[in-house]
Amino acid sequence: MIQHTLRDNPFPVDLSFPPGQNTVMVGFLIWDFDGTLGCREGLWSSALLTVLEARGGHPGFDAQRLRAELRAGFPWHTPEAPHAQLSSPELWWEALSPVFVRAFEAGGLDPTTSRTLASRVREVYTDPNYWRLFDDTLSALQMLSSRGWTHLVLSNHVPEVARIIDALGLGDHVERVFNSADSGHEKPHPLAFENLLEALDRPGKIWMIGDNPEADIRGAEAAGIPAILVRGRPDGAKRHCRDLFGVADIVGQA
Numbered sequence: 001m002i003q004h005t006l007r008d009n010p011f012p013v014d015l016s017f018p019p020g021q022n023t024v025m026v027g028f029l030i031w032d033f034d035g036t037l038g039c040r041e042g043l044w045s046s047a048l049l050t051v052l053e054a055r056g057g058h059p060g061f062d063a064q065r066l067r068a069e070l071r072a073g074f075p076w077h078t079p080e081a082p083h084a085q086l087s088s089p090e091l092w093w094e095a096l097s098p099v100f101v102r103a104f105e106a107g108g109l110d111p112t113t114s115r116t117l118a119s120r121v122r123e124v125y126t127d128p129n130y131w132r133l134f135d136d137t138l139s140a141l142q143m144l145s146s147r148g149w150t151h152l153v154l155s156n157h158v159p160e161v162a163r164i165i166d167a168l169g170l171g172d173h174v175e176r177v178f179n180s181a182d183s184g185h186e187k188p189h190p191l192a193f194e195n196l197l198e199a200l201d202r203p204g205k206i207w208m209i210g211d212n213p214e215a216d217i218r219g220a221e222a223a224g225i226p227a228i229l230v231r232g233r234p235d236g237a238k239r240h241c242r243d244l245f246g247v248a249d250i251v252g253q254a
């Protein structure tokens with residue numbers, strides 16, 4: 001029945017369809033957030049450099065060395081290691097502080113200044129003004145909602161990701177955000193997916209959608225959840241689409 005509905009309503013979608021008036025619950029779409037629904041321009045290095053610029057910069061600062069230091073040390077770089085001990089946002093950011101200090105020092109700052117600037121990264125990184133949704137995100141989610149899908153987010157992220165998602169206007173479209181900073185399990189750890197499945201309070205079809213072939217796609221499939229790689233290259237994935245509108249074709253045919 002859903003297949004017929006999709007075929008009878010080809011793109012472009014009529015966005016006047018009011019969300020929340022579904023009569024049939026088809027199932028759950030689990031979305032990755034960062035790189036899938038939205039993004040932060042410049043990522044972590046940009047946030048640290050913004051903090052440095054706000055202090056007035058530093059002559060000869062080596063941004064390349066700062067960037068190199070940021071390629072390790074985050075919880076999602078070691079998904080095999082659960083981190084239940086980082087049980088509050090403060091503990092989570094405290095654990096990241098040495099990574100930021102090392103990055104500032106690698107760029108050329110002294111230890112004291114590096115520690116001072118590291119303490120300001122949280123505020124800048126989580127400022128919603130630096131984040132944006134991709135152009136197709138809201139339209140695609142609205143369209144899929146109108147076809148009976150419930151949206152969830154499963155993210156490897158900072159503790160504040162739900163607030164960022166809400167500030168970007170997705171709060172009314174996403175029923176619940178599951179975040180590694182809360183659960184202590186980073187995708188593709190099996191428990192990241194299993195805990196989400198256990199939390200679902202009603203039956204339905206289920207799909208994972210994300211831009212990371214390892215964390216999102218292979219992680220979900222290992223947990224028995226069919227997955228769709230979006231954006232970027234197909235990268236050998238069973239299912240891939242370049243934008244989020246393509247998701248409707250795939251889940252509608254299943």
Ligand SMILES: [Mg+2]
Nearest residue numbers: 032034035211
């Ligand atoms: Mg991602």
